[in-house]
Amino acid sequence: xxTRIYIVALLFxxxxxTAAFAPAALILKIKGSDTVLxxxxxxAETYMKINTEAKITVMGGGSGVGIAAFLDGTTDIAMSSRKxxxxxxxxxxxAGKAYKETIIAYDALSVIVNPNNKVKQLxxxxxxxxxxxxxxxxxxxxxxxxxIVAYSRESSSGTYEFFKESVLANKNYGxxxxxxxxxxxxxxxxxxxKGAIGYIGFAYLEKTVHAMKVSYDKGATYIEPTIxxxxxxxxxxxxxxxxxxxxxxxxxxxxFLDYILSADGQxxxxxxxxxxVK
Numbered sequence: 360x361x362t363r364i365y366i367v368a369l370l371f372x373x374x375x376x377t378a379a380f381a382p383a384a385l386i387l388k389i390k391g392s393d394t395v396l397x398x399x400x401x402x403a404e405t406y407m408k409i410n411t412e413a414k415i416t417v418m419g420g421g422s423g424v425g426i427a428a429f430l431d432g433t434t435d436i437a438m439s440s441r442k443x444x445x446x447x448x449x450x451x452x453x454a455g456k457a458y459k460e461t462i463i464a465y466d467a468l469s470v471i472v473n474p475n476n477k478v479k480q481l482x483x484x485x486x487x488x489x490x491x492x493x494x495x496x497x498x499x500x501x502x503x504x505x506x507i508v509a510y511s512r513e514s515s516s517g518t519y520e521f522f523k524e525s526v527l528a529n530k531n532y533g534x535x536x537x538x539x540x541x542x543x544x545x546x547x548x549x550x551x552x553k554g555a556i557g558y559i560g561f562a563y564l565e566k567t568v569h570a571m572k573v574s575y576d577k578g579a580t581y582i583e584p585t586i587x588x589x590x591x592x593x594x595x596x597x598x599x600x601x602x603x604x605x606x607x608x609x610x611x612x613x614x615f616l617d618y619i620l621s622a623d624g625q626x627x628x629x630x631x632x633x634x635x636v637k
Contacts, residue, residue, distance in 0.1 A: 384412035385614055391425015391438035392517050393542045394466055394560035395600050399438055401631050406618050415615065419541070422517030429603055430454070435612060437603040440466065440517035440560070457606040463619050465634035467561040467589040468521065468596040471546070471568040473553045478502040480572035480581040483595075486526050489556060492533020497554060510545045510557035513538040521598050522558050561589070562632035589634045597634065 389399050396419040403415035422439035426447050429437035443460065451458055470486060472478065478501055481489075488494035489509055498504045511532055512519040523529060539545045545557040550567035561584055564570055572581035575595035588594035602619075604612045618624045625635040 384414065385410065385611070386413070387415045387436065387612065387615060388434045389415065389417045389436040389438055390420065390428045390434040391436075392422040392440040392600070393419045393512075394440040394518055394562075395438040395463075397562055398464060398600070398628065398631050398633055402615075402619055402624060402627055405623075405627055406615060409618075410614075413615075421513070421515040422520070423515035426603065429458075429605075430456075435604070435608055439601045439603060440598060441520045442601065443603060459604050459606060459609060461602045461604070461616060461620075462599045462636055463602050463616075464600045464625075464628045464636060465589065465597055466600055467584040467586070467594055467634065468518065468525075468558060468598060469561050469564055469584040470556065470558050470571045470573060470596075471549050471564070472556050472571055473549055473551075474567070474569045475553050476502060476556075476569065478571075479569065480574065482574040482578050483526055484577065486573070487528060487530060490522075490527055490532055490536060491530050492535055495535075505554045508552050508555045509533070509536045510548050510555060511536045511538055512542065512545070512558075513540055518542070518558065518560065525596055525598070526558075561586075564632070586629070586632070586634060600633070 389403070396417065399417045403417050407413050407415060422441050425434065425437040425439060426443060428434040430447065430450055470481065476497070478497060481500060485494065485500050489507055490511065494500060495507055496504065497507055511522070523532065539548065542559050542563050545559055546563055546565055546568055549555040549557045550565070570584050572583045573596060574581045582588055582594045584594055584596070589597045602616065604616070620636065625637060628635050
């Protein structure tokens, strides 16, 4: 009887020790870029299927929103389609918060028009003219006599920042450009308006809109946004997509980040419509 009690006591003690040293279930909050949103959602979904105790919530709102949440400590990971700004770096530095930047994938930024639009390709200079408000009619770029209705993401978006830097050569958007709160809203608006034009992340492309060929050599060559063209370097509007994590949270976030950068994680990256890091 004593032996049986002793064995039960040992088992009970072993159970307590195991529970004390067992790794806690991963609970993460991810917030930020609408461009990165569908990728993060899919990666979280596949990770949680493998690791059933994990709980990962993902929210969009824009790169600026994600980094603001990162600054005030309400998210574990900020997802961004642009590099962190100097002003944001300074705020983190002032708060004594060191951070790590990780590129998780790449995106081919795509210019879209309504499928009924006869214009199927534009130079960077023509795009600059349209989005700065200097070109307002499709006839000025080889199309019909029809007003151009240009849609952009709002200023909190990393896509807004990247498009301004890469396509507009850092010139300001025109006052008549319609700013949209989400990428999906741009897709819907362009699909319903014949004279519309907008820009979106490659993964948001649908059959309801047409992706334009773009030239960065003043019309010598026009390149279509495809995964293959982005990988081989011929498509000119490709950008990295980032995760930002505070150093103090690095160990907590590491299992999920390791999964994203693994062969299985990068396979998901390609399946969702992004360009892998390897």
